[in-house]
Amino acid sequence: MLLLIGSFLVLMLVGAPVAVSMATASLLYLVIYGVAPDIITAQRMIAGVESFPLLAVPFFILAGNLMNIAGVTGRIYSFALALVGWMKGGLAQVNIIGSVIFSGMSGTALADAAGIGTIEIKAMKDHGYPVEAAVGVTAASATLGPIFPPSLPFVIYGMMANVSIGALFMAGILPGVVMTALMMITVAIFAHRKGWGSDTPFELKQLAAASVEVVVVLCFPVAVYVAVQMGFSINAAVGLSLLVLIAADWYFDFSAVMALMTPVILIGGMTMGWFTPTEAAMAAVIWSLFLGLVRYRSMTFKTLAKASFDTIETTASVLFIVTAASIFAWLLTVSQAAQAFSTFVFALTDNKWVFLILVNILMLVVGCFLDTIAAITILVPILLPVAAVYGIDPVHFGLIMTLNLMVGLLHPPLGMVLFVLSRVAGLSVERTTMAILPWLVPLLVALVLITFLPAITLWLPIQMGLVR
Structure with a gap:
């Protein structure tokens, strides 16, 4: 176990990709x-990406890219x-x-930051907001992407944990x-303290x-x-309702x-059982193309091709992480890392709330150093069995x-949202990091509420019969 984890950390420290x-x-x-044997290794790596739920990954990525080039982001902003x-x-x-x-x-948080975030930062700068304020609120709001459905991290977690996506x-x-709500309250506090007025x-x-x-x-479901x-x-x-809506x-x-x-x-569509979450990703692509x-006629075959190639590139990198993490997670199990971790945790506490505090601290640290997909695929096999016992x-x-991992996207050394917004705003990574720090407060408050009030998370799935 020491060799496996130690060599991984050393390679990360010298700058090798995760x-x-x-x-x-x-x-x-x-x-x-x-x-x-070598053949078992190859089979394990292939099995890591040979999954029906993972088909959602390229389609959701493509849908986000298509929305960006279709002019949808500008309409949403207006x-x-x-x-x-x-x-x-x-x-x-x-x-x-x-x-x-x-x-x-x-x-995804990256699609939000690189898409509508680009428009928002420019508009805020043009209206006299400090660039640090524009970057901070954009970074914080980008974390909403993987929390509201659909969500790529949820797809990966559901596959790893064998949980309904x-x-x-x-x-x-x-x-x-x-x-x-917490972010909007934070904006109101900043506006009061810094004298921000209305912009329209x-x-x-x-x-x-x-x-x-x-x-x-809202009339559509009615x-x-x-x-x-x-x-x-x-x-x-x-x-019939959709045709009437399109005509209107x-x-x-x-x-x-x-x-x-x-x-x-x-x-x-997912609630009514027309399609699975994986098929919903394809539905998102079809709707984006429409x-x-x-409808808007803002997409050309040139931009469509660019979106497709961007999707291929992003999907390849994500699935490469998944396949590498699958063999890594399997070896952690073989090396008894999960059992050792369980024994260590149980020796510390038998209280599930203390365990959740420890998990939050661990995940906040891990999120700063590991890609979201890699962190999920590595840590779920270790942490979930322990969580089940509690x-x-x-x-x-x-x-x-x-x-927790979304907060990690806002921190160096591997916070991808941090680097995207640094490039978009023309700020150094250091200035971007300092700009984001005050906006971590509503995210951490939300994390505390979600951790210690499970009903916030589970009420809706229970009402819909998805969770017992």
């Missing part, structure tokens, strides 16, 4: 101790501006609301709402127009329910109704783990 570090450490362990731009610290509030909406499409998606909704005048017409779009979207009560089949009811959107030329429909289609090629629900544990 996937290369895991693969090299695993091969070194196998060569020295000969615990398995909608959020009309909705909350008149508040004090308006553009900071717009930043948060825009991320909430975009999180229902992309499923649909239950994880539903479990993320209320924690996401809590995080959103309060216009009842604009607010009413944005509210009408929200009402139109229309489906009414049609079913009138005797239509569920498929016919959905098809074309006639009234709403700015963001079709974009706002994305999370409704995904969450509604918006870009048909009676902790695996869905609740998945939310705790994911939120």
Whole structure:
């Protein structure tokens, strides 16, 4: 175990990529101790990515890329501006609301930061906000992407923990709402202390127009329910309601109704059993193509090709991490690391709340040094069996783990959101890190609430019969 973990840490310290570090450490362990034939090693690595739920990864990544090039991000920003731009610290509030909406499409923090985050930072700088404030709120709001459904980390966790991905998606909704409320309160406090005003005048017409779009979207499930009560089949009811909505959107030329429909289609489709979370990823791609090629006509074959190649590149890197982490996690089990960790934890405490505090501290540290996907694939086989002994629900544990790792995305040395925003804003990594620090407060408060109030996570999945 010392050789396996020690060689991995040494390789990380000398700057080797995380996937290369895991693969090299695993091969070194196998060569020295000969615990398995070479063919078993290859089979284990292939088995790590030979999974139906993992098909969601490239499709959600592609959907996020397509949304960016289809002009959806700009429409979401304009909608959020009309909705909350008149508040004090308006553009900071717009930043948060825009991320909430975009999180229902992309499923990743990086897509949020690189997509709508780019627009938000420029707008805040143009309106006189300090660049550090723009970067801080953008970084904090980007963490909402993997908490609200759909979520790539939830897909990976569900596969590793053998937990319903649909239950994880539903479990993320209320924690996401809590995080959103805490961030908006933080913006209000900053606005009061720093004298931030509103960025657009309060216009009842604009607010009413944005509210009408929200009402139109909410009317969709109501229309489906009414049609079913009138005797239509569920498929016919959905098809008819969707056609009416598309016709209304074309006639009234709403700015963001079709974009706002994305999370409704995904969450509604999974809730009603039309498609699995993996199939929902494909539905997101189809809807993105419809918006870009048909509704908004802002997508060209050149930009479509670029989005496809970007998706291939990102997917390859993610799956390389997964396949390297699968053999690494298997060897941790073979080397009795999980059992040693369990014995160590049980010797420390028999209280599950103390255990969760220790897990939070561990995950906050790990998140600073390990990629999110790698951390999940390595630590789930070690931590989840221990959590089960303490009676902790695996869905609740998945939310705790994911939120911790999202905080890790905001820290050096491997915080990818940190580096993306540093490049977008033209700041050094050091200045970007200092800009983000105050915005960790609402995230840590949310982490405490989600950790010690399991009902925030589990209430909705229990109501829907996804968790007992």
